[in-house]
Amino acid sequence: MTLPILSCSSVRKVFRSFERSPGWTGLWTSFFRRRYVDAVVLDDLDLRVERGELVGLIGPNGAGKTTLVKCLTGIIPVTGGSAQVFGCDSFELGDENKRRLSLVMGQRSQLWWDLPAIDSFELLSEIYQVPVERFRQKVKAYAERLEVADKLGLQLRQLSLGERMKMEIIGAFLHDPEVVFLDEPTIGLDLVSRDVIRAFLREINDQEGATILLTSHDLEDIENTCRRLLVLDKGRLLFDGDRIELQHQIVDERSVELHLAAEHDGFSEELAREIESFGARLVARTQRSLTFKVPSRSTQALVRRLFEVLEIRDLSIERQPLEQLIKDLFLRIKDRR
Amino acid sequence: MTTSRLTSTAFGGLCRNLRLLLKVSEYELRKASVFRTGFLVKELLRGTTRAAVAIFVFRAIFQLRERSTIGPYDFAAIVQYLILAALAQKLCFDRRGIDLADQIFQGRITKYLVMPFSLFVLPLGRFVQFQATQLVAASVLYGALALFLPQWCPVPASLSAALLALTLVLLGSFCYFLMYLVVQTLAFFLDVVWSLLVMAAFITHFMAGVSIPISIMPPALQETFRMTFPYWSVFGAIEVGCGRFSMAEALHGVLVLLCWALATFFLYRFLWRRGVARYTGSGM
Numbered sequence: 001m002t003l004p005i006l007s008c009s010s011v012r013k014v015f016r017s018f019e020r021s022p023g024w025t026g027l028w029t030s031f032f033r034r035r036y037v038d039a040v041v042l043d044d045l046d047l048r049v050e051r052g053e054l055v056g057l058i059g060p061n062g063a064g065k066t067t068l069v070k071c072l073t074g075i076i077p078v079t080g081g082s083a084q085v086f087g088c089d090s091f092e093l094g095d096e097n098k099r100r101l102s103l104v105m106g107q108r109s110q111l112w113w114d115l116p117a118i119d120s121f122e123l124l125s126e127i128y129q130v131p132v133e134r135f136r137q138k139v140k141a142y143a144e145r146l147e148v149a150d151k152l153g154l155q156l157r158q159l160s161l162g163e164r165m166k167m168e169i170i171g172a173f174l175h176d177p178e179v180v181f182l183d184e185p186t187i188g189l190d191l192v193s194r195d196v197i198r199a200f201l202r203e204i205n206d207q208e209g210a211t212i213l214l215t216s217h218d219l220e221d222i223e224n225t226c227r228r229l230l231v232l233d234k235g236r237l238l239f240d241g242d243r244i245e246l247q248h249q250i251v252d253e254r255s256v257e258l259h260l261a262a263e264h265d266g267f268s269e270e271l272a273r274e275i276e277s278f279g280a281r282l283v284a285r286t287q288r289s290l291t292f293k294v295p296s297r298s299t300q301a302l303v304r305r306l307f308e309v310l311e312i313r314d315l316s317i318e319r320q321p322l323e324q325l326i327k328d329l330f331l332r333i334k335d336r337r
Numbered sequence: 338m339t340t341s342r343l344t345s346t347a348f349g350g351l352c353r354n355l356r357l358l359l360k361v362s363e364y365e366l367r368k369a370s371v372f373r374t375g376f377l378v379k380e381l382l383r384g385t386t387r388a389a390v391a392i393f394v395f396r397a398i399f400q401l402r403e404r405s406t407i408g409p410y411d412f413a414a415i416v417q418y419l420i421l422a423a424l425a426q427k428l429c430f431d432r433r434g435i436d437l438a439d440q441i442f443q444g445r446i447t448k449y450l451v452m453p454f455s456l457f458v459l460p461l462g463r464f465v466q467f468q469a470t471q472l473v474a475a476s477v478l479y480g481a482l483a484l485f486l487p488q489w490c491p492v493p494a495s496l497s498a499a500l501l502a503l504t505l506v507l508l509g510s511f512c513y514f515l516m517y518l519v520v521q522t523l524a525f526f527l528d529v530v531w532s533l534l535v536m537a538a539f540i541t542h543f544m545a546g547v548s549i550p551i552s553i554m555p556p557a558l559q560e561t562f563r564m565t566f567p568y569w570s571v572f573g574a575i576e577v578g579c580g581r582f583s584m585a586e587a588l589h590g591v592l593v594l595l596c597w598a599l600a601t602f603f604l605y606r607f608l609w610r611r612g613v614a615r616y617t618g619s620g621m
Contacts, residue, residue: 073451095453103451110448114368
C-alpha cells in the first residue's frame with residue numbers, strides 16, 4: 001500500500017474564543033471575568049489523498065474548509081488526531097518538505113503589492129531555489145498559458161483582480177510543487193479568467209502530476225476541474241467521492257426539456273399519468289415547452305415514449321447541476337438530524 | 338553525517354540565506370523608491386525636523402535664562418550635539434520601518450508560514466536596506482553641512498573615534514530593530530501593539546538623549562541609562578566620536594549593545610515560536 005500524499009486521521013480542531021456578554025453589565029463582568037467558548041471546527045475527520053489527485057473541497061461558510069487547509073499545510077496544529085503531508089506530521093514539516101508544497105489564498109496575496117510580479121517571482125525562485133534557466137522557462141510558459149505575459153513588468157497594484165490571481169498562481173507553481181492547496185482562487189473573478197484558471201489547473205494536474213486540493217464556493221470551479229469531491233459541513237466530511245457517486249447517493253435525476261411543434265400538441269392528462277409511471281414529474285410548463293425531472297435510469301425509455309406521442313421540435317437533457325446535488329445532500333443530512 | 342559534510346551543509350545554508358537577504362534588501366530598496374516624493378520625505382529627510390525644532394527650543398531656553406551655558410554646553414556646543422544626535426538617530430532603525438504586527442493582524446504572514454525559509458529574513462532585509470539608505474543620506478547631509486555651514490558642523494576627535502562611534506550607532510540601530518520586532522511580535526497575543534510602539538519609541542528617544550543631552554540629566558538617571566542600548570546608540574556614540582569618552586568606555590558600550598542584541602533576539606525567537614503555535618492565520 002503506497003503512502004498517501006495527504007492524510008487525516010480522526011482530525012479534530014477546536015478554537016477557543018472569548019465570549020463577550022451583551023450590554024453594560026456584560027461589559028463589566030466580561031472585563032473582570034472572561035468566559036471562553038470552544039468552537040469545534042473540524043470533528044473526527046478522516047481523509048486520504050493520493051499522489052496526482054485533483055480534489056475539490058466544498059461546503060458552506062464555517063464548514064472548516066480553510067481550517068482543514070491550514071492544518072494540512074502546517075499553519076496551525078490539530079487539536080486531536082493526526083494530519084500528515086508526505087507521511088510527516090504537517091505541523092512539523094521541515095524546509096525540505098515545505099519546498100514540495102504550495103498555497104494560494106484567494107484573499108491574501110503572496111506577491112509584493114508595489115513591485116512588478118516578475119520581481120516577486122524572482123524572490124520566490126530564490127526562496128525555493130529554482131535554477132535560473134528553469135525559472136525563466138516556467139515564467140514564460142505559465143504567463144503565456146494564463147495570458148499575462150505582457151503584464152509581468154507591471155506593478156501588482158496596477159493589475160486587475162483576475163490578472164493578479166493569475167500571477168499568484170504562476171508564483172505558486174514555479175517551484176514544481178508536488179501538492180498545491182488553492183483556497184478560493186477564483187473569488188471575484190470574471191467568467192473568462194475563471195475558465196482560463198480552471199483549464200490551467202487541469203493541465204498542470206494532467207501534465208505535471210501535481211496533487212491539487214481546491215477549495216471554492218463556486219461549484220463550477222469544482223465541477224469543471226475536480227475529479228473527486230469532498231463535501232464538508234460543520235467540520236465533518238459528508239461526502240467523499242466523485243460526482244457520479246454523489247448523484248447516485250442523492251437523487252439520480254436528469255432534467256428533460258421538450259420544445260413542442262404546436263401548443264401542447266398531444267399532451268393530455270392521460271399522458272401526464274403515464275409520465276408519472278416512469279417516476280418523472282413535470283416541473284415547468286409553458287405554451288410550447290415542458291420540463292420534467294426524470295430518474296436517469298428511465299430517461300431513455302421516457303424520451304422514446306414522448307417522441308411517439310408528441311410532435312417534438314427540440315429536446316435537451318441535462319444532468320443535475322452540482323449545486324443542486326449539494327443542496328439536496330445538505331437537505332438530506334438536515335432531515336436525518 | 339561526517340563533520341565536513343555537516344560544515345558544508347551549514348555553509349550552504351548560510352550562503353543561501355545571505356543570497357536571499359541581499360535579494361530582499363534589494364527589493365526593499367525598490368519598494369521604498371517606487372514613489373519618489375515618499376522616498377525623499379520618508380527616507381532622506383527622516384529625522385531632520387526634530388533637530389531643527391530642538392535647536393529653536395534650546396535657543397529660547399538660553400535667552401530666557403540669560404545664561405551662556407547649560408551643563409557643559411554653550412549654545413554652539415548644544416547645536417552641534419543636536420546635529421550629531423539627529424544624524425545618529427537618523428541611522429537608528431525606525432518604529433515605522435517594519436509592519437510585522439499589521440501582517441500578523443491581517444493574516445498576511447500566513448503565506449510565509451508554508452515557505453521553506455525563516456521569516457526573520459524579510460524584516461532583516463528591510464533593516465539592511467534601511468541602514469544602507471540612511472548611511473548614504475546621513476553622509477550626504479553631513480557633507481552638505483560641512484560645505485554650507487562649516488561653523489556648525491561637528492568634527493570627530495579622530496578617525497578611529499568616528500569609526501568607533503559609527504560602530505556603536507549601527508549596533509544600536511540593530512538593537513532598535515530587534516526591540517521593534519519584539520514589540521510587533523506581541524501582535525500574536527495583544528491588540529495594543531501600536532500604542533506600545535509609540536510608547537517604546539518615545540521612551541527610547543528620551544533615554545538616547547536625542548532631544549536633551551543625557552549629561553544634563555540627574556546623575557542617577559545617567560547611571561541607569563548607561564546600561565541601556567539607546568544611551569550607547571546616540572549619546573554614548575556622540576561622546577565617543579567627540580573624544581569625551583575613553584576607548585575603555587566605548588568598548589563597554591559595545592558590550593552593552595551586544596548583550597541587548599542577544600537578549601532581544603532570543604526574546605523575539607521565543608515570542609515568535611509561541612505566537613506561531615497559537616496563530617490561526619487568515620480566515621477560518
